[in-house]
Amino acid sequence: MKPWSAIFPLLLVALCSAPQVFSEAAPRAPRRESSLPAIARHPKTSAQIAQTKAILSSARRHVEVLASDRARGRGSATDDEFAAARYAAAQLKRYGIQPAGQNHTYFQRIPLDSMIRPQRGRAFYRGKTTTNVVGVLRGSDPKARHQAILLTAHLDHLGVGPAVNGDTIYNGADDDASGIAAVLELARVLSLGPRPRRSVVFALFGSEEIGGYGATYFRSHSPFPLSSFIANLQFEMIGRPDAAVAPRTLWLTGYERSNLGSTLAAHGARLVADPHPEEDFFRRSDNYGFAKRGLIAHTVSSYSLHQDYHRPSDDVAHLDFVHLAGAIQSLIQPIRWLCNSNFKPQWHPGQRP
Numbered sequence: 001m002k003p004w005s006a007i008f009p010l011l012l013v014a015l016c017s018a019p020q021v022f023s024e025a026a027p028r029a030p031r032r033e034s035s036l037p038a039i040a041r042h043p044k045t046s047a048q049i050a051q052t053k054a055i056l057s058s059a060r061r062h063v064e065v066l067a068s069d070r071a072r073g074r075g076s077a078t079d080d081e082f083a084a085a086r087y088a089a090a091q092l093k094r095y096g097i098q099p100a101g102q103n104h105t106y107f108q109r110i111p112l113d114s115m116i117r118p119q120r121g122r123a124f125y126r127g128k129t130t131t132n133v134v135g136v137l138r139g140s141d142p143k144a145r146h147q148a149i150l151l152t153a154h155l156d157h158l159g160v161g162p163a164v165n166g167d168t169i170y171n172g173a174d175d176d177a178s179g180i181a182a183v184l185e186l187a188r189v190l191s192l193g194p195r196p197r198r199s200v201v202f203a204l205f206g207s208e209e210i211g212g213y214g215a216t217y218f219r220s221h222s223p224f225p226l227s228s229f230i231a232n233l234q235f236e237m238i239g240r241p242d243a244a245v246a247p248r249t250l251w252l253t254g255y256e257r258s259n260l261g262s263t264l265a266a267h268g269a270r271l272v273a274d275p276h277p278e279e280d281f282f283r284r285s286d287n288y289g290f291a292k293r294g295l296i297a298h299t300v301s302s303y304s305l306h307q308d309y310h311r312p313s314d315d316v317a318h319l320d321f322v323h324l325a326g327a328i329q330s331l332i333q334p335i336r337w338l339c340n341s342n343f344k345p346q347w348h349p350g351q352r353p
């Protein structure tokens with residue numbers, strides 16, 4: 001899979017002013033007109049180029065903070081996870097997103113004792129607290145604002161663990177700092193334009209890696225009744241391209257189960273079906289608990305089954321920031337359309353879990 005820089009000479013010109021990203025990437029001859037994705041066929045406006053630059057530098061900063069060695073791998077239900085939560089909350093505050101956690105804060109602090117059944121022998125987590133970050137962009141339409149789109153990712157990763165090649169920090173750059181960056185960037189960009197008609201809830205869940213306790217807690221402490229959520233998109237591992245799909249393309253778990261993916265694709269999202277159905281990813285992330293409650297909930301990813309999964313080598317150096325920025329940008333217009341439309345996605349017959 002070629003990085004963005006090989007596909008968008010126009011983009012390259014614009015972004016070369018940010019040498020920290022592209023010094024190594026030499027522009028290549030543009031491909032045949034018809035093979036270029038729509039966005040390349042129609043040269044980018046200066047506003048679009050400016051937006052891409054902003055997403056690229058902002059998403060990179062989020063990942064570099066959240067997946068740095070200092071972040072110590074954001075271990076589930078640790079102070080490191082809470083530190084990541086505080087960083088994310090500070091960003092949401094900067095973007096003017098309203099706090100929707102406990103006591104008018106962005107946080108849902110969750111004692112794991114209340115979540116973990118004693119016989120599960122998770123003594124290590126006894127007395128520990130995990131954290132969700134929750135914010136809301138209230139819709140502008142008096143009626144539609146009672147409906148909401150739920151955009152999520154998970155905050156935690158594996159923390160500090162057994163050394164691999166002398167490295168004990170499981171940075172979790174792709175899993176899931178890239179997803180957190182997507183949720184924060186969508187919050188930033190959606191809060192910039194005219195307020196959407198429907199409300200948008202941004203949630204970052206703690207303790208996904210140890211059983212999804214943050215998402216479970218959220219379902220019974222949601223700022224909106226679960227029935228008012230039109231759809232949930234969980235962002236997981238979008239920091240590196242997947243050669244199993246076309247360039248600059250993301251895939252959706254359980255794509256065949258509802259008309260959400262196909263409808264977003266019809267509105268410009270570069271979104272296709274999960275090319276790894278044998279991995280059963282639909283059930284392996286926080287979306288699944290929502291789907292079981294009837295909510296149209298899927299995970300967006302471009303995970304290529306790379307060798308760094310759940311290893312210390314899932315770090316910033318292995319990420320493709322051009323891919324990440326492109327992935328985020330490709331979803332802005334389709335998600336903005338969803339937030340302003342009356343469209344309600346549906347499960348296909350017999351496909352609701």
Ligand SMILES: [Zn+2]
Nearest residue numbers: 154175176236
């Ligand atoms: Zn993950």
